[in-house]
Amino acid sequence: MDHSLSSQARKSGDRYPRKPAIRLELQDAFVFLSELKPGSVDLIVSSPPYCMGREYDTSGRVEDFIADHEKLAPLLVNALKARGSLCWQVGHHVRSGVVVPLDAVVYQIFSRQPGLSLRNRIIWTFGHGVHASRRFSGRHETILWFTKGENYEFNLDAVRIPQKYPGKRYYKGPNKGDFSGNPLGKNPSDVWEIPNVKSRHVEKTDHPCQFPVALVQRLVRALTKPGELVVDPFMGSGSSAVAAALEARRFSGCDIKKEYITIARTRVAAIEAGKEVYRPADRPIYQPSGRDAVSKRPPHFTSLR
Ligand SMILES: C[S@@+](CC[C@H](N)C(=O)[O-])C[C@H]1O[C@@H](n2cnc3c(N)ncnc32)[C@H](O)[C@@H]1O
Numbered sequence: 001m002d003h004s005l006s007s008q009a010r011k012s013g014d015r016y017p018r019k020p021a022i023r024l025e026l027q028d029a030f031v032f033l034s035e036l037k038p039g040s041v042d043l044i045v046s047s048p049p050y051c052m053g054r055e056y057d058t059s060g061r062v063e064d065f066i067a068d069h070e071k072l073a074p075l076l077v078n079a080l081k082a083r084g085s086l087c088w089q090v091g092h093h094v095r096s097g098v099v100v101p102l103d104a105v106v107y108q109i110f111s112r113q114p115g116l117s118l119r120n121r122i123i124w125t126f127g128h129g130v131h132a133s134r135r136f137s138g139r140h141e142t143i144l145w146f147t148k149g150e151n152y153e154f155n156l157d158a159v160r161i162p163q164k165y166p167g168k169r170y171y172k173g174p175n176k177g178d179f180s181g182n183p184l185g186k187n188p189s190d191v192w193e194i195p196n197v198k199s200r201h202v203e204k205t206d207h208p209c210q211f212p213v214a215l216v217q218r219l220v221r222a223l224t225k226p227g228e229l230v231v232d233p234f235m236g237s238g239s240s241a242v243a244a245a246l247e248a249r250r251f252s253g254c255d256i257k258k259e260y261i262t263i264a265r266t267r268v269a270a271i272e273a274g275k276e277v278y279r280p281a282d283r284p285i286y287q288p289s290g291r292d293a294v295s296k297r298p299p300h301f302t303s304l305r
Pocket of ligand 1: 027028029030046047048049050056057207209210211212233234235236237238239240254255256257260
């Protein structure tokens with residue numbers, strides 16, 4: 001079974017679509033959202049600033065994250081189509097070792113919006129990050145997927161993944177002996193292991209906090225049709241724009257920093273030129289061979305345990 005990006009993209013349009021409409025604006029998210037035509041967006045997917053005092057943050061206080069989200073929620077819902085989706089990717093706000101799970105904060109605010117219903121809380125897990133010494137090292141963030149209305153788009157077949165045991169058969173009942181799995185693959189579940197964008201990742205740019213293209217690509221494939229409109233109001237280096245371009249969707253996004261818009265434009269231009277400047281969604285996660293020096297246990301590790 002062919003789960004490659006090219007086969008998926010061929011089904012949904014072109015591999016490298018000839019210039020779907022991609023709009024990348026230098027703008028404040030609140031202004032950008034309030035200027036969108038009400039009821040015009042099929043999917044909003046974004047990762048807002050976590051108020052952690054990063055170079056692009058204007059605050060280090062979770063109270064400001066809450067206040068911003070109280071203002072964002074009605075703007076986001078207003079921009080969505082009646083059957084549209086809102087995917088909000090957040091991690092944890094950490095100050096002096098005290099953790100606030102930001103999805104809990106977002107859920108409290110977004111679920112109060114009339115018409116929004118939570119469909120999944122997706123765990124995005126990855127192998128690398130800061131090593132904590134007084135708590136367990138954080139290796140996941142989350143995506144809250146809300147829909148506006150009940151009649152929402154969900155194309156599961158577009159994002160099925162290979163089964164672990166595709167040769168499994170029914171062992172009783174009327175179909176006894178027949179293969180029991182779906183020939184298109186299985187549901188990818190709500191726990192997604194996708195490498196995060198660290199220094200040697202093919203997608204790494206000068207943006208300090210990118211999410212991987214594959215993370216957005218699965219959402220775009222499942223929650224929209226080719227030609228539909230994807231929006232990211234905090235688009236940073238443009239990972240969502242790249243995913244939309246790869247999947248032949250229209251895109252509109254903004255960021256408040258000029259240098260990130262330049263990065264996003266460069267990335268989208270590379271995709272439109274047919275360059276593979278992204279990690280394919282179906283590439284297996286690297287497993288150390290055990291033969292290279294870096295994956296061998298130094299002798300003193302053994303003696304110390
Ligand atoms: C977590 S990053 C998003 C990264 C993005 N997902 C990517 O893959 O590159 C949040 C972004 O929001 C931008 N930002 C912060 N405040 C903003 C505002 N008021 N309007 C628009 N963008 C803003 C920051 O410049 C930053 O690039």
